[in-house]
Amino acid sequence: MSPPVDLSPSAYLKDHPSAGRGVFASGTIPAGTEILSVADPLICILDEAHLDSCCHYCMAEATDEVSSVSQAYRPPVKLSYCLGCRVVKYCSKACQATDWKQKAHKYECVIYKAQYPRILPVTARAILRMAKQFLSETPGSNIVGGIGALKAHSEDFAKIGGDRWEMANLTAKAAAEFSKVSKQISFEPEFLRDMYCKLLINSASVVTQTFDPIGLCLAYQSAMFNHSCDPNAVMMFDGRQLSIRSLKAISKDTEITISYIDNLASRKERKEEIKSRYFFDCSCSLCSSEVQPLESLQCPKCKGLITTNKTTCTNCGEVVPEDEVTAAIALYTSITAQRTKKNADKSIAPTLKSLKQMYGTKVLPSTFPPIPQLHRDLATLYIDEGNWKSAFLHLLTLYVKVYQNMYATPYHPVRVVGTFTLAMILIQVAVDEPEGFGERIDFTKVLYGLLTEVYGNVEKSHGGNSSFAEMVRRKMEEVKIDVGIDSNREADKWMGKGLRAIPGLEGEVAKLIKIVDEFLETLKSD
Ligand SMILES: [Zn+2]
Ligand SMILES: [Zn+2]
Ligand SMILES: [Zn+2]
Ligand SMILES: [Zn+2]
Structure with missing residues (x-):
């Protein structure tokens, strides 16, 4: 099955030598151009923390929930509960009606109600939505073709086992159980587990226009873009509208890439995250390069940056003592490990302490x-x-x-x-x-x-x-x-x-x- 393609004329889909397929520029794309726009992604769903403060369809934030920084600059938004489940909220009758009819809330509402006051995690809500839309659309439709063509990597998930595979099984089993209250349709756990794997491999965070994460999005159109740690395009949201915009001028026949991860991390961290979440070895231009600009050291004497793999300042000739570099890297490793721990304390005191320790080395810019x-x-x-x-x-x-x-x-x-x-x-x-x-x-x-x-x-x-x-x-x-x-x-x-x-x-x-x-x-x- 091939996925429906509705890229702008500036891009085309092509088999990729190592990554299945990719999206390429059909002509020169200037910087700051919208390459893809999806008005209504297949799945665009709020996380638990934002169910109360955002519209469940258009994702508009209620005015009183908006931080004071942007409070005054938007028209007021008032939200009302869905009276069926009292779990989701809407900004208008129109949003509620669309979510009910087109986005399967008619189906979910009884499930949410039966679980209340417990709120299903966003992944469980997302796979139920995917499954419902997949099975109620006619075969050959965009949605069925689109979901069908998404990679699931189920074998990879099973092979690495551990927490992630256990989570896939648990979520699928629980969601299958919850779906039984619906008179319309219920699902087998194996089918939902497949949806879960597709979701994890292909979804992205929904963010506000100021990049605060509020939920989860799956659009088969954007899933066609491959990853780079030095991407030439970026995925953005305006409400539930997804777009991919060029970050620099892209020349004809160049692959258009976005970043799947936090590309401000070190090469080691980036490669580990890509491998564990998406099951491939990142060989992007940045990861293949000897020079990692973000991992440059700082000359303790002239404060200039010293390119990776060198310990002599090209600016003033100062040699950075090897033990200082070793100590700094050890500190970086321990702080990174602390931060990525499951229940890491992310309050002010420990965060500030880590920052002071890093600056305390005097060789880290x-x-x-x-x-x-x-x-x-x-x-x-x-x-x-x-x-x-x-x-x-x-x-x-x-x-x-x-x-x-x-x-x-x-x-x-x-x-x-x-x-x-x-x-x-x-x-x-x-x-x-x-x-x-x-x-x-x-x-x-x-x-x-x-x-x-x-x-x-x-x-x-x-x-x-x-x-x-x-x-x-x-x-x-x-x-x-x-x-x-x-x-x-x-x-x-x-x-x-x-x-x-x-x-x-x-x-x-x-x-x-x-x-x-x-x-x-x-x-x-x-
Ligand atoms: Zn709305
Ligand atoms: Zn409802
Ligand atoms: Zn990379
Ligand atoms: Zn120097």
Whole structure:
């Protein structure tokens, strides 16, 4: 069975020498182009944590659940329970009706109700949905062909055994049991286990436009894209609408790739994760390269980066003592192992301790994994606490030290979202701590500079019609009026330049860099 193909004219499907098949560019694809758009993925389902706060069909977040950062910039969304199960919620009658008829909630509702107050895990809910749609569609339809063509790797799952195989069996058995309350259709565990394996191999996290994970998505269209740790495209969501966008210009007949994993991890971690989750050895261009930019060491003398596999600074000639490198790598290994443990404590204290230990080595720069992840996690934890100043310092470190190295293009969506979040937190800091950080920064200029950077890149990063672009435009207008920039022609010339490239702002940028350097010194000295 071949899957239905509805790629844009810019891409075509071709057998791949080592990975089954892949998607290739039919002509030159400019950076920031939408390559694939799926308005209604087969499965797009909320995780347990978001059932209460998001619409079960369109995934819109209820207004009162939206973090204060983006609260003011969207039309209000009110959710009401499905009165049948009281497990899922909807933002409108239209969403409820579509979910009921087309997306099998009519079938699930009794199952959810019978289990209430217990909530089925997202994987169990997803495989029931897949199974129901697979069996109720006519053979030969897109859905049947699409699900049928997905790889399951059941033998690989069985062979590695352990937790994952046990989980596959348990989930399938439980879901088969739950499905018995339905008068419409119930399933055999083996069939559901096959669906479970297909789900795990082919699904992706549904994320908001600002990359917060909220659920699980399976679309046979996007499952055709192969993985690279240095991808030239990225998968994004706007509500339940999935899209794949180019991250750089892609030349004709080049394979279009996305990343299945956190590609900010070290090569060793990436390869292990790919092998254990997807059963292949990653041989992408980055994994095959001698040089791993993110694993560069930092020269303790001149602070320059030292390329992987070398311990002599090409800049100043300093030789980094071998025992310091060994100690740093040992620390990296133990912290990474701690973080990936099942019940890892991810609160502020242990996260901050790990970060300080890593900086304490004096040979690891801010880009070395998992330092960027630790900064990111701490920023999120501080935002949850309303500790704006600390959140700002961690986000500013990413902005000043990390983004340019990790995301080469200024319109990489993660970089754009990070810059926008930094701007939003800056507003809070300006209210709470008008004295700033020892350095008195001109909040208005820096804020407007950051926003023009976001605004100038959002067309390529998210698309001009995306809800993120809309949010950025509204915020921009608001800030212009608030700070009286409306009539400032100078400021309009800043548009899209990026904070660092705006003439006259060099002084402010230098202050921001100084704030980060001082912040990192405090982390190193404790
Ligand atoms: Zn909705
Ligand atoms: Zn219901
Ligand atoms: Zn790789
Ligand atoms: Zn040096």
